Amino acid sequence: MSLTSLPERPRIACLITNSAIGGAQTHVADLLRALHGQADVTLLAGGDGPLFDLADELGIPAIRLATMDNALSPVKAVAAMRELIAALRDTAPDLLHTHSAKASALGRIAGRLLRIPVVYTVHGFAFKPAAPWKQRTVARITEWVLAPFTCQFICVSEAEGTMTRSLPVRADRVTVIRNGIADVPRRAAPGAALRRIVTVMRLAPPKRPDVLIRAFAMASLPDCELVIAGDGPRRESLEHLAGQLAPGRVRFAGSVSEIPALLASAQAFMLASDHEGFPISVLEAMRAGLPVIASALPGIWEQLAGGRCGTLVDGNDPQAFASALERLATDARQRIAQGQAARAHWEAQYGLDPMVRATWAIYQKALADRRTIDNRVTAS
Template sequence: MRFLGFKIQGGASSEANVFATLLGNRGEAFDAKVVYHHWGDGDGFGRFRSLANADVQTIDVGLRPASEAASRWAKLLRVVKYRLSFPEVLAIAKKYRPDVVYSSQQLWDSALAGSVARSLGVPQIVHLHFNIGPWLSTGFSQTPRALKATRTVLGLADPLATIRSCAHVVTVSDFLRDQVMEFGVSPERVSTVHNAMRIQSIEPGARQKIRRELSIPEDAIMIANAGNLLESKGQLETVQAFAQLRQKFKQIRLIIAGDGPARAQLEALIVEHRLQQMVQLVGHRNDIPDFLSASDIFVHPSRRDPFPLAVLEGLAAGLPVVAWADGGVTEQVVHERTGLLVPTGNVEALGSALATLIANPELRQRMGEQARESVATQLSPAQAVGQFVDVLQRVTERARADEAGGRSRSSRRNRRSPAVP
């Protein structure tokens, strides 16, 4: 089987990490080639190529991050260059002759992949990582109307329409699968492949090193959170819940790794509750496994999160996870076995769950061991690849059957047609 994947938007994104993990653990299951939009996106490309273990062909389709300053005309020219790159990409695809074409749901990825799939007459698979909604059509753009108009003028497929029309949708959780079926896609065209995580080895002394860096006493209980700082990710509620605990527990610390729009709100909230000596915002970190090795509890009360990699990282690090009983997290965390799930939005219950774990070291250890085991046995890359390969086989077999059926019908029509004198 020849698999052609597209990685266009997002740089070092969660989608890229999941994609590379699937490819890097496929063994001999299928041959893979990736068309990767690369213009110098930091170390994202290097990480992807090293993880994927596949033939990765780079091409600059003109797109740049929304954060990069540019005039309106410069941005428009970049999108036009993207559209003009389609023939070059199609030539690459024709030379490779794939049996199936794959991309994430991202606008630029799915539009280009869909154009190639239609031109070659091969099935397209879309890997859905986000909730179904109008934001998929605009790529989370800050100027959605302008982007919609540009997409229409350039003839780019709407990702929502692609989800309805593609051969198969892979979702990262059953929570998302249910959304796709409610959106009108038949159950046989939607499959869940949970995100996977490899248990990583930790350097000896990493716990002590991180704690020294962050000035955390060895006997303190460190509660960790890692991810984008967004209102939906629950860091604000986490600080509020933590504030309930400081009178009862003196030797506790809350360390939040990551950056994002909610940082200013978090800083103000920390000052409001006078938690400057107990709560740290440490920004983006590239050493999350080591960072988590210094922790005792992982907290991630996100809302409607499809299947957060951050929770997987916490479980894989052997930490009990405290979260809302919400979204795909309920497929990751088993309540009272690998963590504690509480009603969404109930800050008091969130604080109580944290207090339970702070006060019970044996419970923390037992849940942490079961958390790590759950990742190793149920959410490993090998399991995800097996499920993904099954999807590929079903999709390509159905495409071959449809093609054979089409030839058979055409042959029967030709035999019934009267000879032309």
């Protein structure tokens, strides 16, 4: 795509805690593809996931941060900070764009120390009411302290925008840019007999695959399988639960590289979670033309247009999910109608190009602010 050029070709570092497969990682991958050729981009990430493969494919420099992970250890955080500062000194970016909680916290501190403006994409704050109180308290304090270090906030939903505005930050530094994804040729056929239900998620909190397994076991769907794409620390316990409740009918597919193909083979999609921002997996299901059954969380409510493009379930109640599944199983016309509505809404609202253009505009604003500050320092 063609992006409006800045006066100078900017150097942009994209920082994320983990390079493994996930919604935030998919978002970063889309940005790397879009920015390639328009800016000098560097990927900074922990782990050893497919984001590094993509960077190599695109010819984008990438630095693996060996000490960057999701651990809450202060000792590890100090080590990760030192490694990050060294990487930023080596790459000397004009702008740092951070994703995910830990990388964004450390990135904003490093940005302040090195005088690099930081754009922070909020994929989902951890101080939502549904989060455990300790996590919620720590996250709230952290975001409150670091808000002044943030040049621009990008919020993926109106709900995240509202939470951001509760922090000590100027209104002109908060912008809602909903996630968008590129189109693919594969489409589902939800009108066919319900034989496969798919969910895509990391098998760790706040996701609730246990709710989906229980709901699937409760529903009367003898000729149907539930496919869980994704991996994580809860996989073993979830496999045990599935073996008890629905033996031989729940398939754990692990990390799937061809998500569009998997979704195209299904007739319905489900997602249960305790809290979310604006999940990419729901957008992928909508793009495929699948009926969606998902937790009635603010970001998902926005995605599904208040339930006009899918079924919203309150309270992560397995029986409510099961009832919604049974209704879809016996009504092919409803599956088709919901799938068509979801696809049409995705086409109208959640394509990749509008998201990238809006993000580029935020970069322009952040870089202009930096030039203004640099000029003032030089003048003084």
